Amino acid sequence: MAAPDLLWECVKNSSSFIRKNKNVPTMTAEPGNLTSLNSFKYSGLAGKQVLGLDSKKVGKKESIVLTTRSKRKGRQQRPGTVLVTTGIKKGAKKGPAQLKKIIAETYNRPELLEMALAKYAKIKRSFKKKVALQSVRSKK
Known part of the structure; x- marks a missing residue:
């Protein structure tokens, strides 16, 4: 398995789960993300x-x-x-x-x-x- 930091750098701006709107933080719809925020701390794709x-x-x-x-x-x-x-x-x-x-x-x-x-x-x-x-x- 690849390192979580490397995975995060690959998916943080180009994931198909990302949802962007004006005046709202970048959200994500990925499975395993507790808060739906696009951050390494809560990531269901890159986190261990x-x-x-x-x-x-x-x-x-x-x-x-x-x-x-x-x-x-x-x-x-x-x-x-x-x-x-x-x-x-x-x-x-x-x-x-x-x-x-x-x-x-x-x-x-x-x-x-x-x-x-x-x-x-x-x-x-x-x-x-x-x-x-x-x-x-x-x-x-």
Whole structure:
């Protein structure tokens, strides 16, 4: 595997995931990027320790998925299998506990735990649906 610094120099300005807009920092849509900022610290393409938290929707079912880099040597050489996704529970106590356990046991960047918990809360809040006013009015 190439050095992370070299990979970052290759992809920082020419990645297909980059999203540029005026008056906004350069963002990225790459898998494994926790904050969606185009920086080496959070990069899912160039970093050795990858941590991403996203929502996934299949049909009507919505779930929260944690993305990390595989520790197995054989997967490191294959781009299609280097990233591993893990489902995170949506319970109020079980979800954050599972996230803390995974980051503490398998991930050696604990400073990202608070960001991951904040993003988990935002994703979970986004799953809540607003009650339609028509159904409230029709009951009257």
